[in-house]
Amino acid sequence: xxxSRIKRYSLLLVVxxxxxxxxxxxxxxxxxxxxxxxxxxxxxxxxSPEADAAPAGGMVKIATLVDELRxxxxxxxxxxxxxxxWHGTNVANVFEGKSVVEVMNxxxxxxxxxxxxxxxxxxxxLAQRKGEAVFPVLAANVLEEGTGEPIAYSxxxxxxxxxxVGIIGLVTTETPYVTHPKNVEGLVIADPIARAKSLxxxxxxxxxxxxxxxxxxxxxDQVLAEAVPGIDVIVGGHSHTRLxxxxxxxxxxxxxVGEHAKELGYLELxxxxxxxxxxxxxxxxxxxDVADNGQVVETVARWGKELEAKMGQExxxxxxxxxxxxxxxxxxxxxxGNLVADVMREAVGADIGVNNGGGxxxxxxxxxxxxxxxxxxxxFDNTLVKVEILGRDLLGALEHSxxxxxxxxxxxxxxxxxxxxxxxxxxxxxxxxxVLIGGQALDPDKTYTVATxxxxxxxxxxxxxxxxxxxxxxxxxxxxxxxADHVAAQGSISPEVEGRIVVxx
Numbered sequence: 001x002x003x004s005r006i007k008r009y010s011l012l013l014v015v016x017x018x019x020x021x022x023x024x025x026x027x028x029x030x031x032x033x034x035x036x037x038x039x040x041x042x043x044x045x046x047x048s049p050e051a052d053a054a055p056a057g058g059m060v061k062i063a064t065l066v067d068e069l070r071x072x073x074x075x076x077x078x079x080x081x082x083x084x085x086w087h088g089t090n091v092a093n094v095f096e097g098k099s100v101v102e103v104m105n106x107x108x109x110x111x112x113x114x115x116x117x118x119x120x121x122x123x124x125x126l127a128q129r130k131g132e133a134v135f136p137v138l139a140a141n142v143l144e145e146g147t148g149e150p151i152a153y154s155x156x157x158x159x160x161x162x163x164x165v166g167i168i169g170l171v172t173t174e175t176p177y178v179t180h181p182k183n184v185e186g187l188v189i190a191d192p193i194a195r196a197k198s199l200x201x202x203x204x205x206x207x208x209x210x211x212x213x214x215x216x217x218x219x220x221d222q223v224l225a226e227a228v229p230g231i232d233v234i235v236g237g238h239s240h241t242r243l244x245x246x247x248x249x250x251x252x253x254x255x256x257v258g259e260h261a262k263e264l265g266y267l268e269l270x271x272x273x274x275x276x277x278x279x280x281x282x283x284x285x286x287x288x289d290v291a292d293n294g295q296v297v298e299t300v301a302r303w304g305k306e307l308e309a310k311m312g313q314e315x316x317x318x319x320x321x322x323x324x325x326x327x328x329x330x331x332x333x334x335x336x337g338n339l340v341a342d343v344m345r346e347a348v349g350a351d352i353g354v355n356n357g358g359g360x361x362x363x364x365x366x367x368x369x370x371x372x373x374x375x376x377x378x379x380f381d382n383t384l385v386k387v388e389i390l391g392r393d394l395l396g397a398l399e400h401s402x403x404x405x406x407x408x409x410x411x412x413x414x415x416x417x418x419x420x421x422x423x424x425x426x427x428x429x430x431x432x433x434x435v436l437i438g439g440q441a442l443d444p445d446k447t448y449t450v451a452t453x454x455x456x457x458x459x460x461x462x463x464x465x466x467x468x469x470x471x472x473x474x475x476x477x478x479x480x481x482x483x484a485d486h487v488a489a490q491g492s493i494s495p496e497v498e499g500r501i502v503v504x505x
Contacts, residue, residue, distance in 0.1 A: 138169020
């Protein structure tokens with residue numbers, strides 16, 4: 001093992017327990033408090049779950065909870081993140097996660113492990129974000145192909161109060177399939193258990209407490225706990241699992257805190273004679289009555305202004321009107337529908353691309369196209385997915401698409417890579433008359449690859465066919481970002497209606 005990849009941090013953080021939370025007890029010298037987040041997906045601001053509900057959640061409120069827990073100056077608290085922090089909202093995506101790293105720096109995180117979606121901006125941006133973070137970014141099992149060197153720190157050993165804590169970072173082996181494959185080219189995601197065994201053998205003799213900070217998912221965390229008994233605590237992520245109580249396997253405590261910065265995880269460990277004797281678990285809600293942290297609010301507002309300016313930037317031009325009118329994209333082929341489906345298919349290298357017409361919300365006038373125009377057309381947080389499906393099931397999806405015609409239907413598919421003819425005079429389920437893929441008739445027994453969005457892949461708009469499809473890639477990349485990149489690369493676009501969807505009148 002390359003010991004140079006283990007960074008020692010001597011900084012003692014002055015931390016405390018939130019006295020306002022009366023259910024927590026004041027800590028003794030032989031305790032360790034672990035505060036943790038995971039799968040926040042760049043939720044920096046609070047949101048309202050319902051139209052009339054007060055805003056809750058978000059890092060603006062998590063930061064307040066952390067600050068209050070530190071206020072009295074005790075020195076036994078760690079703040080950790082289990083990955084998927086840097087990608088997920090416009091204020092993060094447009095700036096490739098830079099805004100999130102700045103907020104995490106402000107909050108005083110002690111360490112994070114990389115999540116699969118933290119790779120979404122590519123390796124150049126990833127290296128930049130790691131360099132900007134004032135806390136160590138861990139990924140023990142993500143190695144450079146050829147050299148076998150980790151791309152980030154494998155572990156760290158640091159004093160926390162009177163204790164020495166070792167922290168190991170592990171990343172899911174699913175990463176090449178749940179980010180775009182190009183984002184991990186030249187990298188190897190090694191077996192996390194093998195890496196953990198090697199690192200624990202080195203860290204354990206030097207640490208009072210060994211923590212695995214993982215983005216593996218709850219099921220994989222349980223396997224890890226069984227395989228590597230030298231780990232005291234697994235602070236997890238990836239599966240968005242909300243664990244109100246720690247799951248104990250052997251002598252290992254497993255915790256995770258759901259998603260989207262709705263709650264702050266709290267785990268208080270008590271040690272006697274070097275042995276863990278007790279664990280107290282709390283999930284502290286970032287509820288509407290928690291005040292927003294002023295520094296985080298100011299930082300997010302500044303990035304928000306930059307986002308507004310970015311939205312006004314031109315990325316290309318359209319020589320024709322791009323038709324995204326509701327009355328059109330929900331009943332027939334349009335040139336904008338074709339463009340969106342083409343972008344999807346090309347982005348993931350699929351045979352076919354399909355997008356629900358209801359996901360296209362506006363037209364774009366001929367002339368300059370701004371980032372804001374594209375975000376207006378595609379306002380949803382839909383991400384690109386590549387699935388594998390049999391021809392007969394694809395035919396079923398196309399039948400589902402046209403079943404309500406001529407009624408406007410948000411599930412009406414805009415398509416790429418295929419041509420179809422349908423007869424609305426026939427009963428629903430028997431309307432599609434002909435389907436050509438690459439100029440060849442659809443083969444019901446052949447397997448085709450389909451680019452779609454995560455909404456349809458999850459069965460949205462009633463597409464249950466896609467829920468049983470074999471998922472090949474979940475890129476995590478936003479459709480609107482792929483669209484903006486395509487327009488920027490082309491410079492000028494002039495998509496046409498090509499007869500991809502023909503109605504027999």
